Amino acid sequence: MPHSVHTRSDTVQPRPAAAASRGRWTYRLGRWLGIDVYVHATFLALLAFFGLRAGLSGGAGAGLEQVAWMVALFGSVVLHEYGHALAARSFGIGTQDITLYPIGGVARLNAMPRSPGAELIVAAAGPLVNMALAFVFALGHTLSADAGQGAFNAAGELAWPLQFAVMNLGLGIFNLVPAFPMDGGRILRALLATLGNRVRATVWAARVGRVLALGFVVAGLFGNPMLMLLGAFVWFGAGAEAGAAVREEQLLGASVQQAMSRRFLTLSPWTQLGELAQRELDMTLLEDGVFPVESGGAVVGIVTAEALRDGLHDLGPKGYVADVMTRDILCVRPSDELSGTLRALHGRTLAAAPVVMAGRLVGMLTPRGVAAFMGGPQLRHA
Ligand SMILES: [Zn+2]
The missing domain is CATH 3.10.580.10 (CBS-domain)
Structure with a gap:
């Protein structure tokens, strides 16, 4: 699930209405810990489509199971976003909202911390949430399983707590790929920035991101087409973020x-x-x-x-x-x-x-x- 931690850089434009900047077709799921969570309509359509498809071929039970797994996946993504948002809050940075799109979640933070150490913590907090979920569910299954009951059930399938753990492990590892502006790329930028120059760190993180983006596109041609979408996301995101960082640096120290x-x-x-x-x-x-x-x-x-x-x-x-x-x-x-x-x-x-x-x-x-x-x-x- 690619996703990004969005920050605002439109400093002179009047603040757009929240609904306008989040886009239409989003519905509010609720508000937890002071942050509104929205879901995009296309995600709901996807949920219905895959649920129906599984239901038609395997019966109502299969359809419900399919929907439950998608909800579990996106629930994990929401918790991941909360990881970023709460880490940012500990540095005094607020979050406008969290929105779920079919391609992943977006936590819109008001800013990204400027200190490399703080940025590293905010970026790492998301994947860490998934790692923690994987650990807790795997441990819970191991402790609660009766003696003699292994990782697989009678039908030869991986037990559901372990499936959930594997899913979260995958989410965590995937987001750590150092393709800026994904979490791993932000961690890379923060590490490079400790060498002193934030702009150069961003430019280099963006270059690494673009090389990986090309790799995603090529891999997408031969494998999962979703990878091509991810490649485009990383390619354009990297360029935009690098530009924004250069401009932000230009602003510092400038006078009216x-x-x-x-x-x-x-x-x-x-x-x-x-x-x-x-x-x-x-x-x-x-x-x-x-x-x-x-x-x-x-x-x-x-x-x-x-x-x-x-x-x-x-x-x-x-x-x-x-x-x-x-x-x-x-x-x-x-x-x-x-x-x-x-x-x-x-x-x-x-x-x-x-x-x-x-x-x-x-x-x-x-x-x-x-x-x-x-x-x-x-x-x-x-
Ligand atoms: Zn993240």
């Missing part, structure tokens, strides 16, 4: 001044929307532009090109900028630390901030400016 746009168009609250439309503002600037609104030498709000367009549509040309602007703003200084500023904006779901020095507007911190500073389009994580 380095990412702010110095060219911006200042609007007055009393400008009519029709007038703006007539001035034929540069459409590329309008594409995702955010404008400061000034009155009497003070910044009184910001307004996005989108809000201006919507305002023109709803209020007509006689509407004012004041009617559509956002008054809840966060003014920042050029010397402010960039990553902390972006976090603060994110926390208040603000898209941009006016940059003010000595009472004077000197720049705008916008998503586009930040993306340009970080070299390329912004990575948006689910």
